[in-house]
Amino acid sequence: MVVRVQKDSFDAGQVLNEFSSSASGSGAVVSFTGIVRNVAGGLKHMEIEHYPAMTQAAIEAIEAQAVSRWELDGCLVIHRFGKLVPGEQIMMVLTAARHRAAAFEAAEYLMDYLKSRAPFWKKEVTESGAQWVEARSQDEEALRRW
């Protein structure tokens, strides 16, 4: 169970390899990488604001839930804040387990909760101005399955 909240970019491939090595004995490793997409109108950049005093603990609490629900050999969350341009990696979730079902479910669970319960807010800056990304109702609904 590791959480990294950081401004700097990261090398997803290197993270995956290090995570897989550390979770030896696992048969299944799942990774999710979130990438800044371009938007209609042309995204200049995205700004991710967070609540520093709360972020780390909030993500740790989400991870603790996942670890209590699935038998995981490892779990890692990286989430960036600050200014990001299209194509940059925003965040990454990794899970390791004996079998694939647990690794997939735990990764989806972590993603669903990170989307709506970790204190991050995204702002999109385009040529025509800046606006806060609104929470999608599907993201709130996604939590109901757990």
Place this chain on the structure above:
Amino acid sequence: MVVRVQKDSFDAGQVLNEFSSSASGSGAVVSFTGIVRNVAGGLKHMEIEHYPAMTQAAIEAIEAQAVSRWELDGCLVIHRFGKLVPGEQIMMVLTAARHRAAAFEAAEYLMDYLKSRAPFWKKEVTESGAQWVEARSQDEEALRRW
């Protein structure tokens, strides 16, 4: 949609980075890595046999199904055959999509079908002998959800 059936090992991190770069415009990249686990009694190595004339086409057909069901920006399957020792990577599935739900679901679909419908057979070689891995009933049941 790419399929690689190979004897050689691969660098999962490099595969992930190249895949993410090629699927530009995607917001979500999911990867699954299957790793040889040790087994009770001590695994010396695993041997993976396959049906060369059929394997590539069978996996392509599974990918085509995934692509028809989900809007994917990319999809890649790597599966090894031959002799593998514990800790080695057996296979990898990657999917890229605008949103995470499609990327996760397509990756799970690919895994479920690769498990039970791609012509690979695993044999475990331990100190006490060799035996073919039996298909798990859960793996067959997993197909029913799709």
Place this chain on the structure above:
Amino acid sequence: MQVLYFAWVRERIGLPKECVESDAKTVSELVEELRSRGERYALAFADTSALRVAVDQELTSFDAPLDNAREVAFFPPMTGG
């Protein structure tokens, strides 16, 4: 207590945090007091169903008691991931 604002709540109110003296018993009572501070506040807190609140870094509801809370944060629904 410290009151923190994030994202568009911060922008509407015009500051990221401030020290607030209050006897409010609940988050809702604190919101009432903040609304009376002027137009910016009234606008930011116009519709609390569009807001989320954390007390001492824990997500909670608007009817939660404040007890001896040291930090209350207001923000829109999160959009991480």
Place this chain on the structure above:
Amino acid sequence: MQVLYFAWVRERIGLPKECVESDAKTVSELVEELRSRGERYALAFADTSALRVAVDQELTSFDAPLDNAREVAFFPPMTGG
């Protein structure tokens, strides 16, 4: 036609493939003919519910017609991934 065997089917029969002359109309009829080839075959094909079959590299069922099939493969349930 070419008949291929994989995994424990190959091991029980003792060879990976062979050329078979047959007028069998279906996979099941071919299995009957193969069973009569001796003990190794009878053992390998004792329980076809434990087997899978592909005709010309496509998974199919044991009651599938053979038509002008060029390649038939028998093997246990797959264990990829």
